[in-house]
Amino acid sequence: MTVLVFLDPKFPEGRLADAAVPQLMAADLGATRGDGVFESMLAIDGVPRKMDAHLDRMASSALALDLVFPARESWERAVSTALSKLLVQAGSGQAGSGEAVVKLLLTRGVEGTDSPSAWVAASPVPAAVRERSAQGLDVLLLDRGYDSTVADRAPWLLLGAKTLSYAVNMAALRYAKAQGADDVIFTSSDGKVLEGPTSSVILAVEEDGVKTLLTPELESGILPGTTQRALFDAAEAAGWARGYGPLEPAHLMEADAVWLVSSIRLLAPVTSIDGTPIPSSPALTEELTALLRGAL
Amino acid sequence: MTVLVFLDPKFPEGRLADAAVPQLMAADLGATRGDGVFESMLAIDGVPRKMDAHLDRMASSALALDLVFPARESWERAVSTALSKLLVQAGSGQAGSGEAVVKLLLTRGVEGTDSPSAWVAASPVPAAVRERSAQGLDVLLLDRGYDSTVADRAPWLLLGAKTLSYAVNMAALRYAKAQGADDVIFTSSDGKVLEGPTSSVILAVEEDGVKTLLTPELESGILPGTTQRALFDAAEAAGWARGYGPLEPAHLMEADAVWLVSSIRLLAPVTSIDGTPIPSSPALTEELTALLRGAL
Structure with missing residues (x-):
């Protein structure tokens, strides 16, 4: 309907x-x-x-x-x-x-x-949207082809604009599914973490008792995530620190938890990257989802 | 209608x-x-x-x-x-x-x-399509953001496929027009000549009495041009040699003539690149247009 x-x-x-x-x-x-x-x-x-x-x-x-x-x-x-x-x-x-x-x-x-x-x-x-995500996502890193500095000097590439020209985003998701994965994190040609085809990437890191949320910097040509921002604001009010890239794949592997976040799916935990399991935390997912829902 | x-x-x-x-x-x-x-x-x-x-x-x-x-x-x-x-x-x-x-x-x-x-x-x-082109095109070189080797290793980028996701192609043309130019030739991030947003790029070079048509190589991630190929076949039958890139902007500046070719507009001569006049040849345009039309 x-x-x-x-x-x-x-x-x-x-x-x-x-x-x-x-x-x-x-x-x-x-x-x-x-x-x-x-x-x-x-x-x-x-x-x-x-x-x-x-x-x-x-x-x-x-x-x-x-x-x-x-x-x-x-x-x-x-x-x-x-x-x-x-x-x-x-x-x-x-x-x-x-x-x-x-x-x-x-x-x-x-x-x-x-x-x-x-x-x-x-x-x-659709109920299925959240059900699959809740189980954790197997994610592939795929090259987006652009380097992380091109957005500013080449405005005709429309990086940072959410256009209807999503064929590449859809093709990347199909490619991941054909390999048995669930979703994608794009990387730049110079090796930086960017975003998912329909989501932002967020990492949680706890060091010396300071809990920090991290996401790639906007200057790398990614979309400004509305859910990422709402979550960061809510988390900061709850005592979290926040930080912005540049991030590299190693940061994903070493984080306490990684999520793809978007308006409909909210926080979807990533459980493996390129076939390698990464840490995830149901407790953090629950805590941050509650913070996010409180901010919506 | x-x-x-x-x-x-x-x-x-x-x-x-x-x-x-x-x-x-x-x-x-x-x-x-x-x-x-x-x-x-x-x-x-x-x-x-x-x-x-x-x-x-x-x-x-x-x-x-x-x-x-x-x-x-x-x-x-x-x-x-x-x-x-x-x-x-x-x-x-x-x-x-x-x-x-x-x-x-x-x-x-x-x-x-x-x-x-x-x-x-x-x-x-529409009559206007050919009229503007016949007068010669002022062209800007714009970075397409991809390097010329990415197509093969990143099939999800759909390079070489003519998809409906043409927002970047349209934005590049608008950008050129806002700068007073008529059209665009995309270059790769590693400095190679690629294609126009809606056309192939062709060069004519005469050396030691040998007339050669040149176009960028398909491996660089460009669309295979149907008009470029028809023209190359017809020109070869008429005694022209043909060659494929890699080509760089200097090759465009030094050619005897450069055209953007496409199915509807056919051969559109380029008369300047980034504001610098380049050689063009009404005689070659006429000769090659006749060869192309004979092959259609």
Whole structure:
């Protein structure tokens, strides 16, 4: 069950559309060139979480692609319309965990029309998403091909923008699964840890009684993780220190625990890297998940 | 005017669809993840050109993405249906140059359905496409971020596959235009000449009476150019020698002429690189265009 709401100036609350029939033009540049940006946001009990962070990042992605970003209020209203409709469709008490994934999409629209397409798609979070992650992930390190300094000097590579051009991310995940793994951590051509195809990488290290969360530095061309940031803020308030890369694979192997974090899956513990088991900590996963959920 | 024909087992000749109304599902992975492949093919007087080469490359791109490629016959019939309809719509004698651009698209389809979307879109070649190119292109060299040896060891980067994830290609063209240039030649992080965002790069060099066409080597991760190959075959039959990279920017500056070649635009002469004028040769452009057209 998916609820679809298009941003449309003629419909201030968003235009509800039937997700069971075609709604996109075949010549939409989102479909023909991956030319657009998106976000995947969690909603709990009908309330979107970290919406400001998602809209901030999406506006920044749109800027990188020279796309006009619709007013935040239009997005907020469309999301609200979608979540209300989803609650009605699910029926009270039948919404399972009460959690929904809300996708926000913006494309350049049909070639030559200068009229972007913008829509929201809301659906229940599939149970399988969290079940597999909870068991721990076998992860492959895969070369992303870029060095960790290229983002700044080559803005046309759109590093740090969450674009619809995700074919490489999807191919990396398929490659990992074909090798019997569950997920991927990309590395730069100069050997730095970057991010997952759909997640941020976080490490926990305890030294001399100081508990620290670490993540790669943004300058390496990774996406700014909305969940990573929410977790870091919550953890700092709870007494954790925080740090930013550069990180190398050895840091992953030597950490007390490593997670892939993202808006829908939250914290997914990594249990092996390239076939080598690494330490994990159910207690830390529980502690940090509670901190994160408290901050959402 | 665009004619749209979907590949559909229930319609052996292809299913004609109205291009003026939505035909794609909002959850099609082509639109939400740039997860698919495409080709742009020229048709002259209702006859598609280099169709075998385009279908070969598209099948190879699909394989890289682990997409099942529909039977060639299905594509051929859909293309034929689209071009017939386009001729009728244009009315005899009104089709301008009689040239059409035929786009072939294949996406992974709606998430979770395991049912790819495949369609053909045919429309007249816009006159502007060739007019601007004929005047000569001011080109920027832009770093593609990858080194020229990564393609082979990192198949998940999908180098050499023509995917729908073209956001970087589009961003590079926008970047060039914002700088007052017309087009782009990508270079590798190790300084090799690669390709344009929507074209192959070809150089002509005459030495000791031997006329040679040069292009970067496929191993550098570029797309195999269907027009480049047709031109090389035709030129060889006419007495030209041919050669393959590695090429560096200095080779571009020192060549007798440089072109960006592609299926719709054919040979577009490059007249400057990063603001520095380079030699061009209307006579060679004319000679090679005639050879290419004879081979289409």
